[in-house]
Amino acid sequence: MKDDKSNNDVCEITVIHQDVVDKVKKLMPEEEKLYDLAELFKIFGDTTRIKILCALFESEMCVCDIAATLGMNQSAVSHQLRILKQSKLVKHRKEGKVVYYSLADDHVIKIFDQGFSHIEE
Amino acid sequence: MKDDKSNNDVCEITVIHQDVVDKVKKLMPEEEKLYDLAELFKIFGDTTRIKILCALFESEMCVCDIAATLGMNQSAVSHQLRILKQSKLVKHRKEGKVVYYSLADDHVIKIFDQGFSHIEE
DNA sequence: TGAATATATGAATATTTGTTCATATATATT
DNA sequence: AATATATATGAACAAATATTCATATATTCA
Numbered sequence: 566m567k568d569d570k571s572n573n574d575v576c577e578i579t580v581i582h583q584d585v586v587d588k589v590k591k592l593m594p595e596e597e598k599l600y601d602l603a604e605l606f607k608i609f610g611d612t613t614r615i616k617i618l619c620a621l622f623e624s625e626m627c628v629c630d631i632a633a634t635l636g637m638n639q640s641a642v643s644h645q646l647r648i649l650k651q652s653k654l655v656k657h658r659k660e661g662k663v664v665y666y667s668l669a670d671d672h673v674i675k676i677f678d679q680g681f682s683h684i685e686e
Numbered sequence: 687m688k689d690d691k692s693n694n695d696v697c698e699i700t701v702i703h704q705d706v707v708d709k710v711k712k713l714m715p716e717e718e719k720l721y722d723l724a725e726l727f728k729i730f731g732d733t734t735r736i737k738i739l740c741a742l743f744e745s746e747m748c749v750c751d752i753a754a755t756l757g758m759n760q761s762a763v764s765h766q767l768r769i770l771k772q773s774k775l776v777k778h779r780k781e782g783k784v785v786y787y788s789l790a791d792d793h794v795i796k797i798f799d800q801g802f803s804h805i806e807e
Numbered sequence: 808t809g810a811a812t813a814t815a816t817g818a819a820t821a822t823t824t825g826t827t828c829a830t831a832t833a834t835a836t837t
Numbered sequence: 838a839a840t841a842t843a844t845a846t847g848a849a850c851a852a853a854t855a856t857t858c859a860t861a862t863a864t865t866c867a
Binding site: 579581585588589590592593594598599601602603604605606609610611612614616619620622623629632633634636638653670672675676677679680682683684686 | 732
Binding site: 579581640 | 857863
């Protein structure tokens with residue numbers, strides 16, 4: 566059933582199909598890229614940030630309006646906006662004391678759409 | 687600069703543009719849907735799970751082969767596979783003692799592609 | 808210049824979550 | 838039936854992270 570070279574031990578891990586392991590290892594994207602990808606999705610993995618992004622789909626908004634829309638305090642929203650800004654998912658412009666946030670590009674919308682189509686099955 | 691009805695207080699939150707807040711509140715998807723979406727993206731927000739999914743892009747694999755490919759122990763991989771299974775991102779078939787995992791559908795690939803195209807800018 | 812206000816941010820706290828370890832379950836083999 | 842092995846899983850621990858509170862910064866207006 567198992568061919569000769571398929572039962573090895575690598576760092577105490579049993580390997581059943583060495584050929585598959587070798588092939589997949591070669592084909593996998595580099596570590597750093599996968600890390601960055603996980604970091605990006607982590608941003609979307611929080612209800613508050615999802616809500617902020619959804620709100621910005623509809624309209625450019627200032628911080629206190631976002632807070633009012635979500636029923637959260639200004640500080641919490643501001644902290645999350647900083648994270649969204651760092652990931653280049655939102656951009657902002659300042660008009661006097663008021664800072665207006667909007668979506669940086671339409672990647673966000675595309676990613677959301679794919680997400681929605683998965684959960685709606 | 688500010689029109690009359692635009693300076694209210696709702697639950698101690700200052701609102702500058704009541705019209706925008708009202709409009710966006712109406713257009714936002716329902717709470718539960720946004721929660722589910724965040725839950726889905728949370729799954730992708732972990733390097734181990736990203737790696738598992740990437741590995742499964744290339745080939746159906748059993749648990750110990752995945753563990754060997756990622757250089758992780760069997761238990762950690764198994765825990766993560768359970769999460770991926772629960773979210774219907776992977777499916778599995780059993781062949782004797784060995785359980786083979788593969789991608790459930792191609793939503794994952796599409797979501798990944800969008801993610802990659804965002805970080806590669 | 809001084810008061811008011813919109814936003815940002817550091818620190819503390821509470822919660823969530825990933826990994827490890829030990830062990831249970833299920834299947835195959837002798 | 839007993840043993841070996843592939844996988845699953847509960848509990849404990851450690852690390853990451855979201856929110857709150859207090860306060861700082863920046864801008865406007867009087």
